[in-house]
Amino acid sequence: MRVFVASLATETNTFSPLFVDRSAFEEAFYCPPGAHPDTPTLCSAPMVAARRRAKTDGFTLIEGTATWAEPAGLISQGGYESLRDEILGQLKAAMPVDIVLYGLHGAMVARGYDDCEGDLLARTRALVGPDVVIGAELDMHHHLTQQRVDSADVLVAFKEFPHTDFLARAEDLVELCLRTVRGEIEPVTEVFDLRSLSAAFMTSREPGRSFVDRLMQLEGKDGILSISVTHGFTPADVADVGCKVFVVADGERNRGKAKALAEQLGREILGWPPGAAGPYHYKPEEAIQQALAEPGQPIVFADRWDSPGGGVAGDSSVMIDALLAHPEIPSAIGALWDPIAVQFCRAAGVGAAIRLRFCGKVSETSGHPVDADVVVKGLSDNLMIPFEQSWVSLGPAAAISIGNVDIVLATGRSQTFSPPAFTNLGIDLAQKKVVVVKSSNHFYAAFSRIAATIHYLDTGGPFPSDPRMIPYTKLRRPIYPLDPHPWL
Numbered sequence: 376m377r378v379f380v381a382s383l384a385t386e387t388n389t390f391s392p393l394f395v396d397r398s399a400f401e402e403a404f405y406c407p408p409g410a411h412p413d414t415p416t417l418c419s420a421p422m423v424a425a426r427r428r429a430k431t432d433g434f435t436l437i438e439g440t441a442t443w444a445e446p447a448g449l450i451s452q453g454g455y456e457s458l459r460d461e462i463l464g465q466l467k468a469a470m471p472v473d474i475v476l477y478g479l480h481g482a483m484v485a486r487g488y489d490d491c492e493g494d495l496l497a498r499t500r501a502l503v504g505p506d507v508v509i510g511a512e513l514d515m516h517h518h519l520t521q522q523r524v525d526s527a528d529v530l531v532a533f534k535e536f537p538h539t540d541f542l543a544r545a546e547d548l549v550e551l552c553l554r555t556v557r558g559e560i561e562p563v564t565e566v567f568d569l570r571s572l573s574a575a576f577m578t579s580r581e582p583g584r585s586f587v588d589r590l591m592q593l594e595g596k597d598g599i600l601s602i603s604v605t606h607g608f609t610p611a612d613v614a615d616v617g618c619k620v621f622v623v624a625d626g627e628r629n630r631g632k633a634k635a636l637a638e639q640l641g642r643e644i645l646g647w648p649p650g651a652a653g654p655y656h657y658k659p660e661e662a663i664q665q666a667l668a669e670p671g672q673p674i675v676f677a678d679r680w681d682s683p684g685g686g687v688a689g690d691s692s693v694m695i696d697a698l699l700a701h702p703e704i705p706s707a708i709g710a711l712w713d714p715i716a717v718q719f720c721r722a723a724g725v726g727a728a729i730r731l732r733f734c735g736k737v738s739e740t741s742g743h744p745v746d747a748d749v750v751v752k753g754l755s756d757n758l759m760i761p762f763e764q765s766w767v768s769l770g771p772a773a774a775i776s777i778g779n780v781d782i783v784l785a786t787g788r789s790q791t792f793s794p795p796a797f798t799n800l801g802i803d804l805a806q807k808k809v810v811v812v813k814s815s816n817h818f819y820a821a822f823s824r825i826a827a828t829i830h831y832l833d834t835g836g837p838f839p840s841d842p843r844m845i846p847y848t849k850l851r852r853p854i855y856p857l858d859p860h861p862w863l
């Protein structure tokens with residue numbers, strides 16, 4: 376048996392001003408064939424899972440390129456096409472193969488390509504023909520298109536948000552593809568479209584936690600092979616944004632069961648009371664008062680809509696202003712993206728007291744640049760932080776202090792996945808009353824181990840977070856909350 380595996384992934388916020396090309400992939404994570412590390416990244420876990428199974432099951436694994444760009448704005452047409460054609464060329468050279476495995480994200484948009492993953496999967500099918508098994512892992516924040524369902528045999532999405540299960544779902548995918556090629560199962564997929572932009576949920580809280588626990592109990596019996604929920608990624612002007620449930624069942628005889636189950640689970644999500652799926656979002660000053668009213672420390676706040684994971688800069692200074700307005704409160708905020716300020720801090724050196732302008736540069740809803748007398752508290756040549764089984768680089772980084780307020784500035788634009796983003800630069804989070812992280816929810820698992828409480832912020836930009844305010848032009852209608860809900 377011969378198996379080909381590759382990974383091409385990013386998440387595109389088409390409303391973001393951070394336009395990118397191929398170099399964004401090469402700078403963030405780019406592994407030519409054979410160069411992928413032993414540990415998985417968020418979207419390249421199928422490569423690691425397939426390596427393990429190649430050893431135990433004795434098949435030949437042919438690795439293609441694995442690459443990821445930090446979420447940003449539109450990708451250039453040439454950037455996408457060159458990476459796509461690189462992988463398809465590797466696949467062609469590897470043929471004949473029995474299985475093609477992809478680690479995708481599922482929300483990649485390039486100029487001229489609203490559905491990059493559908494395009495890649497359809498071209499893959501055209502190349503390998505109808506009898507080769509094609510499987511792909513997707514982040515749950517994807518756009519599920521008919522072209523993808525038609526082109527692949529098995530699609531499996533992450534179930535957990537925060538995404539703590541990317542390796543486990545990759546193992547599910549590889550297992551299902553191996554069973555298919557051995558003739559043990561015949562996967563068929565049914566999709567229920569919730570026609571909603573507002574049904575995404577977190578699994579770090581109820582009712583999402585119990586819901587996903589139940590999904591996993593339903594898998595592997597009664598002809599149901601896999602159940603995924605498409606949460607969608609709202610800041611994208613493409614036709615297929617929105618929430619869906621898709622069920623993979625074994626054989627045509629179970630197709631009806633898959634269709635009924637997808638609809639039943641989708642309607643269950645639609646039936647949750649308004650607001651049940653998401654947390655409360657504090658305004659900046661409200662957040663400070665909330666922290667002061669609570670016992671213990673640190674009280675951790677996530678600046679959700681300025682998370683680089685959502686394709687924006689992560690340089691909003693709105694919460695820096697809020698913290699500086701309370702110099703008596705020991706606080707920390709990070710990691711903010713400002714490569715130029717980091718360069719100045721590195722040149723000045725640890726302990727230097729300098730006048731610095733930083734952050735608030737990239738978008739008009741990200742506050743203003745901050746001008747302050749700062750002390751360079753810590754420096755790193757490459758700030759590496761863990762995220763589940765993976766390691767993430769924030770590049771050269773600096774910690775600066777303005778009195779009680781410590782601020783982490785980084786050269787790499789990446790989410791604040793875990794406390795070492797602060798502690799590796801000498802910031803003791805146990806001494807802080809308020810800690811603000813630039814992340815939507817992936818920080819949760821690691822920070823829940825050190826936080827007294829965790830809350831979420833709405834600092835007014837720049838994601839955009841309210842679908843009713845997003846100037847969609849391609850979105851298929853009707854869809855809730857832009858239109859009355861067609862299902863209820």
Ligand SMILES: [Zn+2]
Pocket residue numbers: 514515516538
């Ligand atoms: Zn995601």
